[in-house]
Amino acid sequence: MAMLEIKDLEVFYGVIQAIKGVSFEVGEGEVIALIGANGAGKTTILHTITGLIQAKSGHVFFEGQEITKLPGHKIVSKGIAHVPEGRRVFADLTVLENLKLGAYTRKDKKEIEESLEMIYKRFPRLKERRGQLAGTLSGGEQQMLAMGRALMSRPRIILMDEPSMGLSPIFVNEIFDIIQEVSKGGTTVLLVEQNAKKALSIADRAYVLETGKITLSGDAKELMNDESVKKAYLGE
Amino acid sequence: MALLEVRNLGISFGGLRAVDSLDMTIDQGQLYGLIGPNGAGKTTVFNLLTGVYRPTEGIITLDGQNLVGKKTVEINKAGIARTFQNIRLFKNMSVMDNVKIGLHNHFKYNLFTGILRLPGYRKVEKSMDERAMELLKVFDLDKEAGNMAANLPYGKQRKLEIARALATEPKLLLLDEPAAGMNPNETEELMKTIQFVREKFKMTILLIEHDMKLVSGICEEVTVLNFGTVLAQGKTGDVLNDPRVVKAYLGE
Amino acid sequence: MKKYQKLLINIGIAVVIYVLVMLAIQFGWVGRQLLSMIVPVCTNVMMAVSLCLIVGFLGELTLGHAAFMSVGAYSGALVSMNLPLPGWLSLAVGLVVGGVVAALAGVIIGVPVLRLRGDYLAIVTLGFGEIIKSVFNTLGITGGASGLSGIPLMTSYRNFTLVFILTLIVVVVVSNLVKSRQGRAICAIRDNYIAAEAAGIKVSKYKVMAFVISAFFAGVAGVVYAHNISILKPGNFDYNTSIEILVMVVLGGMGSIRGSIIAAVILTLLPELLRGVADYRMLVYSIVLIVMMLFNNSKFKEKLMARRQAAKVSKEA
Amino acid sequence: ACGESAGSDSQAAASGSESQAGAAGATAEFIVGGMGPLTGSAASYGISVRQGIEVAVNEINAAGGVTAGDTTYSLKMVFADDEATEDKAVSAYNSLMDQNINALVGATTTGCCMAIADISNQDNLLVVTPSGSGVDCVKNPNAFRICFTDTLQGETLADFAVNEMGAQNIAVLYSNSSDYGTGIRDGLVSKAEELGATIVANEAFADADVDFNTQLTKIKGTNADVIVVCGYYQAATYITKQAADMGLEIPFLGSDGWDGVLETVTDPATVEGAVFLSSFFSAATDEMTSGFVSTYEENYGSTPDQFAADAYDAVYVIKAAMEQAGSIDSDALISAMHQVQIDGLTGAGLSFDENGEPNKDAKFIQISDGAYTIYGENGGEETTAE
Amino acid sequence: MDLVINIVEQLINGLRTGSIYALIALGYTMVYGIAKMINFAHGDIIMVGAYSLYVFYGILGLPAAVAVILSIIVCAVLGVVIEKVAYKPLRNAQPLAVLITAIGVSFLLQNLALLIFKATPIPFGSIIRVPSVQIAGIHISGITIVTLVVTTISMILLTLFINKTKAGRAMRAVSEDKGAAELMGISVNGTISLTFAIGSALAAVAGLLFICQYESLQPTLGALPGIKAFVAAVLGGIGSVPGAMLGGIVLGIIESLSKAYISTQLSDAIVFGVLVVVLLVKPSGLLGKIRIEKV
Ligand SMILES: Nc1ncnc2c1ncn2[C@@H]1O[C@H](COP(=O)(O)OP(=O)(O)OP(=O)(O)O)[C@@H](O)[C@H]1O
Ligand SMILES: Nc1ncnc2c1ncn2[C@@H]1O[C@H](COP(=O)(O)OP(=O)(O)OP(=O)(O)O)[C@@H](O)[C@H]1O
Ligand SMILES: CC(C)C[C@H](N)C(=O)O
Numbered sequence A: 001m002a003m004l005e006i007k008d009l010e011v012f013y014g015v016i017q018a019i020k021g022v023s024f025e026v027g028e029g030e031v032i033a034l035i036g037a038n039g040a041g042k043t044t045i046l047h048t049i050t051g052l053i054q055a056k057s058g059h060v061f062f063e064g065q066e067i068t069k070l071p072g073h074k075i076v077s078k079g080i081a082h083v084p085e086g087r088r089v090f091a092d093l094t095v096l097e098n099l100k101l102g103a104y105t106r107k108d109k110k111e112i113e114e115s116l117e118m119i120y121k122r123f124p125r126l127k128e129r130r131g132q133l134a135g136t137l138s139g140g141e142q143q144m145l146a147m148g149r150a151l152m153s154r155p156r157i158i159l160m161d162e163p164s165m166g167l168s169p170i171f172v173n174e175i176f177d178i179i180q181e182v183s184k185g186g187t188t189v190l191l192v193e194q195n196a197k198k199a200l201s202i203a204d205r206a207y208v209l210e211t212g213k214i215t216l217s218g219d220a221k222e223l224m225n226d227e228s229v230k231k232a233y234l235g236e
Numbered sequence B: 001m002a003l004l005e006v007r008n009l010g011i012s013f014g015g016l017r018a019v020d021s022l023d024m025t026i027d028q029g030q031l032y033g034l035i036g037p038n039g040a041g042k043t044t045v046f047n048l049l050t051g052v053y054r055p056t057e058g059i060i061t062l063d064g065q066n067l068v069g070k071k072t073v074e075i076n077k078a079g080i081a082r083t084f085q086n087i088r089l090f091k092n093m094s095v096m097d098n099v100k101i102g103l104h105n106h107f108k109y110n111l112f113t114g115i116l117r118l119p120g121y122r123k124v125e126k127s128m129d130e131r132a133m134e135l136l137k138v139f140d141l142d143k144e145a146g147n148m149a150a151n152l153p154y155g156k157q158r159k160l161e162i163a164r165a166l167a168t169e170p171k172l173l174l175l176d177e178p179a180a181g182m183n184p185n186e187t188e189e190l191m192k193t194i195q196f197v198r199e200k201f202k203m204t205i206l207l208i209e210h211d212m213k214l215v216s217g218i219c220e221e222v223t224v225l226n227f228g229t230v231l232a233q234g235k236t237g238d239v240l241n242d243p244r245v246v247k248a249y250l251g252e
Numbered sequence C: 001m002k003k004y005q006k007l008l009i010n011i012g013i014a015v016v017i018y019v020l021v022m023l024a025i026q027f028g029w030v031g032r033q034l035l036s037m038i039v040p041v042c043t044n045v046m047m048a049v050s051l052c053l054i055v056g057f058l059g060e061l062t063l064g065h066a067a068f069m070s071v072g073a074y075s076g077a078l079v080s081m082n083l084p085l086p087g088w089l090s091l092a093v094g095l096v097v098g099g100v101v102a103a104l105a106g107v108i109i110g111v112p113v114l115r116l117r118g119d120y121l122a123i124v125t126l127g128f129g130e131i132i133k134s135v136f137n138t139l140g141i142t143g144g145a146s147g148l149s150g151i152p153l154m155t156s157y158r159n160f161t162l163v164f165i166l167t168l169i170v171v172v173v174v175s176n177l178v179k180s181r182q183g184r185a186i187c188a189i190r191d192n193y194i195a196a197e198a199a200g201i202k203v204s205k206y207k208v209m210a211f212v213i214s215a216f217f218a219g220v221a222g223v224v225y226a227h228n229i230s231i232l233k234p235g236n237f238d239y240n241t242s243i244e245i246l247v248m249v250v251l252g253g254m255g256s257i258r259g260s261i262i263a264a265v266i267l268t269l270l271p272e273l274l275r276g277v278a279d280y281r282m283l284v285y286s287i288v289l290i291v292m293m294l295f296n297n298s299k300f301k302e303k304l305m306a307r308r309q310a311a312k313v314s315k316e317a
Numbered sequence D: 001a002c003g004e005s006a007g008s009d010s011q012a013a014a015s016g017s018e019s020q021a022g023a024a025g026a027t028a029e030f031i032v033g034g035m036g037p038l039t040g041s042a043a044s045y046g047i048s049v050r051q052g053i054e055v056a057v058n059e060i061n062a063a064g065g066v067t068a069g070d071t072t073y074s075l076k077m078v079f080a081d082d083e084a085t086e087d088k089a090v091s092a093y094n095s096l097m098d099q100n101i102n103a104l105v106g107a108t109t110t111g112c113c114m115a116i117a118d119i120s121n122q123d124n125l126l127v128v129t130p131s132g133s134g135v136d137c138v139k140n141p142n143a144f145r146i147c148f149t150d151t152l153q154g155e156t157l158a159d160f161a162v163n164e165m166g167a168q169n170i171a172v173l174y175s176n177s178s179d180y181g182t183g184i185r186d187g188l189v190s191k192a193e194e195l196g197a198t199i200v201a202n203e204a205f206a207d208a209d210v211d212f213n214t215q216l217t218k219i220k221g222t223n224a225d226v227i228v229v230c231g232y233y234q235a236a237t238y239i240t241k242q243a244a245d246m247g248l249e250i251p252f253l254g255s256d257g258w259d260g261v262l263e264t265v266t267d268p269a270t271v272e273g274a275v276f277l278s279s280f281f282s283a284a285t286d287e288m289t290s291g292f293v294s295t296y297e298e299n300y301g302s303t304p305d306q307f308a309a310d311a312y313d314a315v316y317v318i319k320a321a322m323e324q325a326g327s328i329d330s331d332a333l334i335s336a337m338h339q340v341q342i343d344g345l346t347g348a349g350l351s352f353d354e355n356g357e358p359n360k361d362a363k364f365i366q367i368s369d370g371a372y373t374i375y376g377e378n379g380g381e382e383t384t385a386e
Numbered sequence E: 001m002d003l004v005i006n007i008v009e010q011l012i013n014g015l016r017t018g019s020i021y022a023l024i025a026l027g028y029t030m031v032y033g034i035a036k037m038i039n040f041a042h043g044d045i046i047m048v049g050a051y052s053l054y055v056f057y058g059i060l061g062l063p064a065a066v067a068v069i070l071s072i073i074v075c076a077v078l079g080v081v082i083e084k085v086a087y088k089p090l091r092n093a094q095p096l097a098v099l100i101t102a103i104g105v106s107f108l109l110q111n112l113a114l115l116i117f118k119a120t121p122i123p124f125g126s127i128i129r130v131p132s133v134q135i136a137g138i139h140i141s142g143i144t145i146v147t148l149v150v151t152t153i154s155m156i157l158l159t160l161f162i163n164k165t166k167a168g169r170a171m172r173a174v175s176e177d178k179g180a181a182e183l184m185g186i187s188v189n190g191t192i193s194l195t196f197a198i199g200s201a202l203a204a205v206a207g208l209l210f211i212c213q214y215e216s217l218q219p220t221l222g223a224l225p226g227i228k229a230f231v232a233a234v235l236g237g238i239g240s241v242p243g244a245m246l247g248g249i250v251l252g253i254i255e256s257l258s259k260a261y262i263s264t265q266l267s268d269a270i271v272f273g274v275l276v277v278v279l280l281v282k283p284s285g286l287l288g289k290i291r292i293e294k295v
């Protein structure tokens, strides 16, 4: 059974249909990449999964349970974390407070402390800036924070919306390393990326989204060699 | 000939030295890159150049004209236009009107002409429309002219910002991560557009970017910032091979 | 061609309204209660449309619009009462003076406008309104708490033509303004003032401009109000009045002049139409207000609008 | 003139059924309009006025209506809320006109009276305001009032303070929310100074205020012999309590707006000894007053205040004018007004001068032992002083 | 010496009204800070609190402590219900829409009270029997002391709650970005309800102290203190809890001093004049944070 299953999803913004019947699944422990051009609907899908947008029709199942109509916070507390597009860190809260909020659904103080140490180790910059208001961090620093915050919940699956956006090359590599590490640690990953090459290189499988529909899917390495993918998304 | 001269520029936020003794010279017609790790101070440099922040010390001159202490609006008039890292469009206005705001200071009629719809109004608005359309065409946005800016997909929003900046007829155009959130194809297209803009408008461009393909593809010279200070400066090819830059910024 | 079509429709609507009201007045189609509402409806339309400029287009919240109205009303009335000119002439001068004095008040309020934003500005405008009220309540020339009475009744519904023209001017000027280069700048400030500045818009200039123009028309509305009621009391221009106008603008859909006009008409007439329910009048009014706001933002309405839009789209195709 | 006591046949009339109205042969309806604030912060006045009218109308109908000429009229009240604001007053007035009122009891507040003064004069409608006390309320020939003018009241208060209480130093606390307070204050100050007294404090407050400590502290620092409060009982309630808390022992003198204060204080001791001017005395034991008070209390569950009494009298004045005129023609009614005289709740022998001002006596009421008494009689029988 | 005593007395008068403003402003600022809306009905919740006490204690004759607790519960529940019915559907509308609905709710509450309890003021004796204190010939009433103490305690608790607890952190997160807060597993609706419950409970307490101080009930009793408290909250820096307290007290004192030493007629003008000047000098209020928008 797939860990996350999306079935016949249709999403509208007013009269505009952004998602036109999308189905796919994410298996436990997999790294799945979702790629597609600007406006294809990637963000919309992630938002629908975590309940920030309501689908018009279709279903989302998490570990066999339907979560389509659940409110966002209930979905999240089932073990789904979401690193949203545009980071959306809490600008008026400090870095540390942001991280603590990531662990909002968790109870054990000691374990939370441990996770915090783990995050600080991964992102030393965050430790250094823990007292700074998140709103004054640079773009890349905010991206680290968003990622760290999501990891603080020790999710079963993490949805990432363009985590490499705005990051320096060295850090893009680092982020992808971290994603792999997270995945190795047992967390399932659903990754939305513009940097398709990198995404495909670490993913197990991938789906290609075009104007609200899935047009291609399959093994990530195979897709990487697919001519149409190469042409459209890898810039080769 | 130097268009922009920056000497010993610096600013602090509380204890944080965000930019420190920065020197940079950009010549007329150049395509210049500003790169560096996250938080190095690149956006802050843009904010200093455009008067959003006031430098703690240093000199900025454009075409020999001092810019330090001037307001954003005056600096725009003096000839600097920019885009923002976090897109800042006039979201509830049409794509066309966004560009027309950029044209504001170049197509004028007075308040009464507008209110009373005197003949000047139609004439000026018409030429504004034409000019805006021309610019939108450059960015392939002409079909979106009537749409609300908020409803554009991300990539088009970035382009619209550039179009708006160009509409103010700057001497120097500052682009803050124009390719962020674009896929390689879109980036490729954007590169072409930037080069086209440079040719067509004889524009000098300073851009911040993390996409090395774009930087190495179109920038002649770059400055690399690290912790607010210059790590390396010079011809793009040389700088990108500088081991310090590789270590601090590019990685392997 | 299409542009002119829209213009013609608007002119048509204005003419039809005018003719209908004139006929109603001439032939006594409606009761006196409704007749007496004609001018208040017009003044509220002027108030709402002028406030729409600040709230809807400039995007600043003000709770002191009634203060501009009162400044205009008092100064205009004082002029028309004391000028040794024939009635109509002194009213004309009064209208101009009322507008100009209110516009001056707009300049004064412009100073905080440049420094303050959002709710802070709202509270300062509220304070400004209370200061004006307090001063008018104390001054001798304004009649203090007893108010200024004996203002000639020159803008009652019997002079509907004049009032209608004035209202039309306000509506046309504000509509034209927001579609002009200056209006565009004002809207840009609302959407993103940082970007507007970077694009070369003088934010301070246009903010003050919006306030001054808006205040001017509120002042004119005040003069009309004064010459319809014949008595002015400082208490009638408190923040509750400002809020009433604000409600119209918000209910009308913020950036929509037509919406403001419709909301002004409805909300002015509503309490009158509710006289039938006597003691429950204000109760019903408040419930209607809440329900209208909720409806305005409801899924239901969204669906209705979506259907309409869809129909439109398919028609065009 | 019909000098008969209007309320004499009032026994529980308000509860009387409507069937009586049609008793006398040819009947018609005479519509009495009423106007005042029913909502907003001034609502209590309008409600009193409406209830006052209602009691009178029911009473008159129960007694067979009003005979003017050969027609007997039953009365009908229609009431419109004016929220005590001028613009609402105009539309309220017009809505009443749409209901074809024959005469108006109203408006309740001065501003509203002024707002409708000219239109009602153009309509040539008989207007009797129960409580509009601003001087100009009755400037037009069609308008009359039951209450005193503010200026006159101020002067009367000054006279009382200086000559009756022997005060030399007077502290004034006045409401500047409307011309009621400022009008009385003006009359008071000029008359007091004329009588040789000194105004040692002249402090304003707003009707909606609840805290008067600052003003009272200020007055405490003077050598005032009396504090004259020109305002309504709501403010008086707070003022007297806060003065008592402060230990201020200067006697209070109040304007007629004080009527009702005893019902709204928590501790009657705070108003003990206070004197105020009134034309209505709800504790009076005469038949008319006690009949009115008991009907009113029965119907509305509260003691009537002066505004209710004023309104009640206004209806009886109109009745008298109808009878006097022998018709309900407006011109006839208005000119008959100058000839009527009734014994009302607010004064015996109430009649109107050429300006529409009432001729009646003022009473001073003192609160003693937690009850209203006529000043100088200490709980004694009311005898209408003349 | 007399003058000194006089000034001190007037300062205490200012403190008396100011502490009530402060207490009301706390609720205002709390709701504003989290729900980002000016809850214009806040003043009327005070009124409801006052009438509830009257009903429970004055009419039903329940013991004072029970009546107080019930009144607070009534208001907290009312606050939550209002939020659910009138504000929640407008969560995604423009902020001004909620402001207008709040005004509607304010009208509604006032007119309901008018219909139920009538316009005539109802006397109501204080249930607080704290003796007044006399210091150096200056008299401070018991209720003033109680109000000050209650306000101070509320302020401290509220500050600690918002800044130091998990629920408080969640509130601040919700106030900034509801979507992102939801992604943290925070129930946005629950948090906003909690905010309204606390804010309205504070309003209830303010209402209780208000009538214990002034001993008279009217349907409009919350309107003026409500608006003054709103001003106080802004003066102190809206969203800032200590700011609300400071703003309330400063406002009360300015009011008192301007009435005492300048003019009772112009005191409103002076109070608002000071407000305008303060905001011009410090555009985010006395203790408000200036948020620099990072460009
Ligand atoms: N709030 C909205 N209102 C209307 N249309 C919207 C809204 N948000 C997104 N859309 C539209 O829905 C479509 C899908 O958008 P979405 O943000 O999901 O794309 P995406 O694949 O994430 O793109 P990107 O790579 O640019 O982030 C686009 O056409 C977009 O214009
Ligand atoms: N207004 C401010 N207050 C405090 N610190 C600030 C402010 N603006 C920027 N900083 C700090 O200055 C440093 C430089 O920020 P800046 O935004 O210029 O970085 P950047 O080089 O553009 O990075 P990125 O590539 O991630 O966008 C960062 O550490 C940031 O936290
Ligand atoms: C009913 C009263 C409050 C009216 C008051 N006497 C006035 O003239 O305004």
Ligand SMILES: [Mg+2]
Pocket (backbone or CB within 6 Å): A042, A043, A044, A085, A161
């Ligand atoms: Mg996206």
Ligand SMILES: [Mg+2]
Pocket (backbone or CB within 6 Å): A138, A139, B042, B043, B044, B085
């Ligand atoms: Mg940056």
